[in-house]
Amino acid sequence: MTFPIVKLQPQKHRRVLGGHPWVYSNEIVMDAAAKALPRGAMVAFHAHDTHFLGIGSFNANCLIAGRIFTPHLVDAIDEEWLTKRIENALALREKIIGEPFYRLVHAEADGLPGLIIDRFGDALCVQLNTAGMDLLWPALEKTLHAVLKPRTIILRNDSYAREIEGLPRETKLIGEELKGPVALTENGLTYFADLQGGQKTGWYFDQRDNHALVARYAKNAASVLDLYTHAGGFALACAKAGAQQIIGVDSSEPALALAQQAAARNKLACEFVRADVFVDLERRIALKEKHAVVVADPPAFVKSRKDLASGSRGYRKLAKLAASVTASNGYLFIASCSHNMDLPNFTEQVAAGLNDAKRAGRILHTCFAAPDHPTHPHLPESAYLKGLLLQID
Numbered sequence: 001m002t003f004p005i006v007k008l009q010p011q012k013h014r015r016v017l018g019g020h021p022w023v024y025s026n027e028i029v030m031d032a033a034a035k036a037l038p039r040g041a042m043v044a045f046h047a048h049d050t051h052f053l054g055i056g057s058f059n060a061n062c063l064i065a066g067r068i069f070t071p072h073l074v075d076a077i078d079e080e081w082l083t084k085r086i087e088n089a090l091a092l093r094e095k096i097i098g099e100p101f102y103r104l105v106h107a108e109a110d111g112l113p114g115l116i117i118d119r120f121g122d123a124l125c126v127q128l129n130t131a132g133m134d135l136l137w138p139a140l141e142k143t144l145h146a147v148l149k150p151r152t153i154i155l156r157n158d159s160y161a162r163e164i165e166g167l168p169r170e171t172k173l174i175g176e177e178l179k180g181p182v183a184l185t186e187n188g189l190t191y192f193a194d195l196q197g198g199q200k201t202g203w204y205f206d207q208r209d210n211h212a213l214v215a216r217y218a219k220n221a222a223s224v225l226d227l228y229t230h231a232g233g234f235a236l237a238c239a240k241a242g243a244q245q246i247i248g249v250d251s252s253e254p255a256l257a258l259a260q261q262a263a264a265r266n267k268l269a270c271e272f273v274r275a276d277v278f279v280d281l282e283r284r285i286a287l288k289e290k291h292a293v294v295v296a297d298p299p300a301f302v303k304s305r306k307d308l309a310s311g312s313r314g315y316r317k318l319a320k321l322a323a324s325v326t327a328s329n330g331y332l333f334i335a336s337c338s339h340n341m342d343l344p345n346f347t348e349q350v351a352a353g354l355n356d357a358k359r360a361g362r363i364l365h366t367c368f369a370a371p372d373h374p375t376h377p378h379l380p381e382s383a384y385l386k387g388l389l390l391q392i393d
Contacts, residue, residue: 003042003043003044003055004033004037004041004043004044005043005044005045005046006028006029006034006037006043006044006045006046006058006066007028007029007045007046007047007048007050008023008027008028008029008045008046008047008048008053009026009027009028009029009048010048011048012027012028012048013027013047013048013051013053016045016053016054016068017047017051017053018378019071019377019378020068020378020379021056021067021068021108021113021376021378021379022064022066022067022068022379023045023056023064023065023066023067023068024063024064024065024066025060025062025063025064025065028060028065028066029048030060034058034060035060037058037060038135039059039060039061039131039165039166040057040058040059040130040131040132040133040134040135040165041057041058041132041135042055042056042057042058042069042077042132042135043055043056043057043058043066044073045058045066045068052073053068053071054068054069054070054071054072055068055069055070055072055073055074055077056068056069056070056113056132057069057113057114057130057131057132057133057135058132059130059131059132059165059166061166062131062164062165062166063164067108067113067114067130067132068113069111069112069113069132070111077136078139079139079140079142079143082112082136082139082140082143083143083146083147085105085110085111085112086104086105086143086144086147086148087147088110088111089104089105089110089112090104090147090148092372092374093119093372096371096372097372099185100119100120100121100122101119101120101121101184101185101186101205102118102119102205102372103116103117103118103119103205103206103370103372103373104117104118104119104124104372105117106372106373106374106382107129107382108376108379108382109373109374109375109376109379109382110374112133113130113132113133114128114129114130114132114133114134114161115127115128115129115133115140116129116201117144118201118202118203118205119148120182120184120193120195120202120203121182121183121184122149122150122151122152123150123151123152123153123154123178123182123195124144124148124150124152124153124154125153125154125156125195125201125202126144126153126154126155126156127155127156127157127159127201128155128157128162128167129159129161129162129165130161130165131165131166131167134157134162134165134167141153141174150175151175151176152173152174152175152176152177152178153173153174153175154171154172154173154174154178154195154196155170155171155172155173155174156171156195156196156200156201157169157170157171157172158170158171160303171196173196178195178196181193181194181195181198181202181258181261182195182202183265184203186205186208186211186233187208187211187212187215187237187240188240189236189237189240189262189266190262190265190266191203191231191232191233191236191258191262192231192258192261192262192265193231193258194254194258197254198231198254198255198258199230199252199255199299203231203233204230204233205370205372205373206337206369206370206373206385207233207234207297207335207369207370207385208370208372209367209370209371210234210333210335210367210370210387211233211234211237212237213333213365213367213389214234214237214238214293214295214331214333214389215234215237215238215240215241216241217293217331217389218237218238218241218242218243218292218293218331219241219242219243220241220242220243220244221238221241221242221243221244221292221293222243222244222245222291222292222327223243223244223245223246223247223291223292223293224238224239224243224245224246224247224291224292224293224294224295225247225249225284225289225291225293225294225295225325226238226246226247226248226249226295226297227249227277227280227281227294227295227296227297227298227322228249228250228277228296228297228298228299229248229249229250229255229256229259229272229295230250230252230255230259230297231255231258231259231262232248232258232259232260232262232263232270232272233297234248234295234297234333235247235248235259235263235270235272235295236259236262236263236266236268236270238293238295239263239266239268239269239270240266240268243292243293245271246268246269246270246271247270247271247272247273247291248270248271248272248273249272249273249274249275249277249280250272250273250274250275250277251274251275251276251277252274253274256272256273256274259272260272277296277298277318278317278318278321281321281322281324281325282321284325285321285324285325289325290325290326290327290328290330291325291326291327291330292327292330292331293326293330293331293332293333294322294323294325294326294330294331294332294333295332295333295334296318296319296322296332296333296334296335297333297334297335297387298314298318298335298336299337300336300337300338301314301315301336301338301341302336302338302340302341303338303340304340305340307340308340308341308345311338311340311341312341312345312349313349315334315336315341315346315349315350315353316349316350316352316353316356317353318334318353319332319334319349319350319351319352319353319354319356319357320353320354320356320357321353321357322334322353323353323354323357323359323361323392324357324359326359326392327392328392328393329391329392329393330391330392331364331389331390331391331392332361332389332390332391332392333367333387333388333389333390334350334387334388334390335367335385335386335387335388336385336386336387337384337385338384339380339381339382339383339384341386342380343366343386346386346388347363347366347388350388350390354390354392359392359393360392360393361390361391361392361393362390362391363388363389363390364389364390364391365387365388365389366386366387366388367385367386367387367388367389368383368385368386368387369383369384369385373385
């Protein structure tokens with residue numbers, strides 16, 4: 001197969017040559033031929049002096065116009081090529097996780113830009129977030145059926161990223177209908193995920209190791225307050241560890257229903273409260289509540305760079321309020337899933353929040369995503385999740 005050639009501007013190739021998988025639109029020679037290419041077309045990227053840089057997808061209408069799939073010259077990005085990538089990703093997850101409940105593909109970090117696949121046993125939840133990956137779906141679907149033989153595939157093509165790529169937002173079911181939420185196992189517990197209507201892909205596998213970490217500190221604790229509990233990930237892990245009172249707070253009634261279902265399945269006692277977390281925290285502060293362990297795992301406060309200032313204030317306020325309801329010598333776990341909020345800034349905001357609450361403490365652990373969410377070494381954005389576990393004086 002001969003790939004169309006897309007050339008970069010003079011001296012704009014060094015970052016890509018150094019391993020970065022993205023090519024920005026202002027780095028590309030946007031001539032008539034480039035603009036005429038179909039959205040998401042596979043092309044050969046060349047430096048201005050015609051030096052080959054890699055094969056990848058191209059979308060002239062996006063800021064991130066190019067996404068490198070491989071720095072090697074290959075015959076085609078087709079079903080055979082995709083099969084090798086999926087098999088490599090599967091072998092890694094089977095080694096590090098074992099049970100078939102994990103993130104199978106984490107986009108660029110697994111050499112498949114724009115693709116997210118979460119596995120729930122014989123069901124897959126797939127996100128095609130770029131035009132290039134969207135064009136590859138027919139071949140990718142055949143690959144997934146050949147390698148994994150899923151009964152059901154849910155296409156959760158409802159992310160904002162697709163709008164940026166000029167793609168429609170939709171959700172589609174392929175294969176057998178799902179009869180309600182699907183069960184998954186994690187750290188010896190059974191949870192439930194709504195693959196069609198839940199947040200993101202229905203479950204946050206990235207917090208697997210952090211669920212277990214926080215549970216260690218919650219062993220036999222008097223009380224645990226799990227803010228933004230979603231489907232009960234931290235709450236049930238702490239209950240299993242022997243915490244005496246568990247309170248999970250979330251604004252989503254469907255998510256809390258999943259948490260209740262999981263608590264019943266695991267025969268664990270938890271109280272789940274539907275409320276806005278900031279309002280709920282103000283109420284608990286007024287009541288002078290204190291909890292041995294407090295978890296604050298909010299949705300992204302910084303969805304784009306323009307949100308950085310307001311999002312930073314949000315994390316600072318959350319840290320202040322959460323620290324205010326943490327008992328003396330208790331533990332606070334606070335996280336950010338915003339890739340635009342880097343670890344130094346996040347740590348600074350948490351520290352400022354503690355100071356606002358007139359509390360002091362120490363960082364015991366700096367936490368990241370579980371290893372089924374690997375980080376691309378040249379793409380800091382893939383290291384989106386960060387968390388701090390602190391002891392509060």
